[in-house]
Amino acid sequence: MRRTVITGPTGVIGHALIDECIRNKVEVYALCHPGSKRMADLPSHDLLHVVYVDISRLSDAGNMIPKEIDTFYHLGWTGTFGDARNDMYLQNRNIKYALDAVELARCCGCHTFVGAGSQAEYGRFEGKLRPSTPAFPESGYGMAKLCAGEMTRMQARKYGMKHIWARILSVYGPCGKKETMVMSTIIKFLHREKPSFTKGEQVWDYLYAKDAGGILFALGGEKSVDGKIYCLGSGLTRPLKEYIEKIRDAIDPSLPVGLGELPYSPEQVMYLCADNTDIIHDLGYEYRYSFEEGIKETVEWCKSRMMAH
Structure with a gap:
């Protein structure tokens, strides 16, 4: 991996992923919401390029990013807390934005698309969460994440793009x-x-952000398995x-x-609790x-x- 695009770069996971990319000398194009108050938290580095674009207008970024991108990380999502999680129209728009991200990834020549899912896709379950665990989401947020994961997988397959869906548990x-x-x-x-x-x-x-960033970075590489869901937690x-x-x-x-x-x-x-067997087996990741x-x-x-x- 030489170049990557990241939506939602100013959050706890995006920030950690950027640090991991820079540590591995990977060039990053961070798509930031114009006027974001959290921009100040991003590091200043020659490998980091900030592109101002609203998540609802991702297609506008097509002319601002080089066409030789390797991996696209879609972490951006609106309405993640409070009543917004059950704003069905808002959550439905997030599904479109996820599909827009796949289109932008294709436009940039990406060979891999990594999307950020959530534990909310499962609903309540008394046991370790695995890719095969039945998903019965109880919030609009969880329902939209589940739908976005399935739809972006099909869209990526249509374009011959590797697709990874990371169902992320509690990261701090x-x-x-x-x-x-x-x-x-x-x-x-x-x-x-x-x-x-x-x-x-x-x-x-609970999973520390630096480990989450390390795992996501590895998922964007060669060792992850196309079409697979990975549950991100400490285990x-x-x-x-x-x-x-x-x-x-x-x-x-x-x-x-x-x-x-x-x-x-x-x-x-x-x-x-996440079953992290695949993270250890496929990626060889060692928690830090x-x-x-x-x-x-x-x-x-x-x-x-x-x-x-």
């Missing part, structure tokens, strides 16, 4: 959105506030309350934790970070951001 790290459990918890602890939680009995799989689980306590301990072990102060939601997922190591780096990043502001 620098540049993560403040609405996520990990980032909101870090921010509250750093402000010496007591965050409120459920009992934290959910059994969960390791702990009760959520243990993760919360580890976050607290990385900041100040004496801080109070409000476990049990909130009820579980009716749609609460109680078990989440424990949760403790990832949280330490994330806390330091949050501290630096607070000092900067």
